[in-house]
Amino acid sequence: CYFSGEPVSVADLNAETDRWPRFVPAALDAGFTSVHAVPMRAAGIVLGALGLFGTRPGALNDADRLVGQTLAHIASVAILQECPPTPSTVMQQLRKALTSRVHVEQAKGFLRESLDVS
Template identity: 50%
Template structure:
C-alpha cells in the first residue's frame, strides 16, 4: 500500500505532467482536488478561484456537496474558504458546530451540509492570492501541521502553474487563463446537466461519465463538454 510520501510524490508528478505548453487550468485543478481528497482522507475537496475582477467562483470540486458549501460561503460572504483567500492563511475548522459566533450566516447553511470540519488552504505566491484549496470531512478533527504543510505545497505548485508566464510576465496572462477556466467550468456544468437529464441520473454520476469519456479518449474535459452541449456527443 502506498505511503503518504508516495502519494504526494505521485501527485506532484501528475501536476507536472499537466503542465504542457497550453495546459488546461480546470484539468490541472481537478487533478489537484481528486488527489488531495485521497491523500488527506477528506470526504470532498474543492477550489475557489478569483476571476480577473476579484470575484470568487467555485472552479472545481470532487462532489456536488463540496461545491454547494463553496457556493454557500460566496452567498454568505463569509466562511473558512473565503477567509483563507482574504488573509492568505490556512483556516482550519475542526468542528463546524462551533462557528456560529464567528460566521453566523455560514454556520446556518453549513449545518445542513453534512460536513463536520473544513480546512482551507490559500493558493498564494508571496503577496498574490488567487484562491483557496478546501478540504471537507464528515468527521471532526483539525488539520495537523504535516498535512497543512503538504497541502500548502500542492496548492503552491498549482498556483505557480496558473501564474507561470512562459513568454511574458504581465499579469493579464494569468488573468486570461483564469477567465478561460471559468468559461470552461460553465460549459462543464451545462454538460453535467444535459447528461444527468438525458440519462436520468444525478449530477455527480453525470460528471463521472463526462470525465471517464475525456480520459478514455484523451480529450480535454472542456472540449468534451463543448461537444455535449452542442449536441454532437451523446454519452
C-alpha cells in the first residue's frame, strides 16, 4: 500500500500464512482475521498507510472503504499540521522517489531481458 499507493485488502488472513509468516500468527492470536490498508496521501504523495483490522473474515464493503479513506485523509491532514513539509524535505523526498523509481525500472528491464518477455 505504501509503495504502490493503492489500497490492499486481505479478506482472510488464514490464507496468507506463507506471505506473512510472522505477522499472520500474531494477528490471529490478537483476534484479527482480516486486514486492510488504505494509503495516506497529501498532494499526491503517499505519507503512509492506515491499517484497518477486522475480527471477521471478509472484504470491506463500499461504506467501510469510504470510511477508511476518509480516516486516512484526516490522519494525513493531522500529520501535516503537526509536521508541515519544508522545501528541503520535499526536495529530499522527491529525489528519493525518483531514485527508487529508477531502480524499479532497471529491475523491470532486467527481468524482461532475462525472461524474454515484454
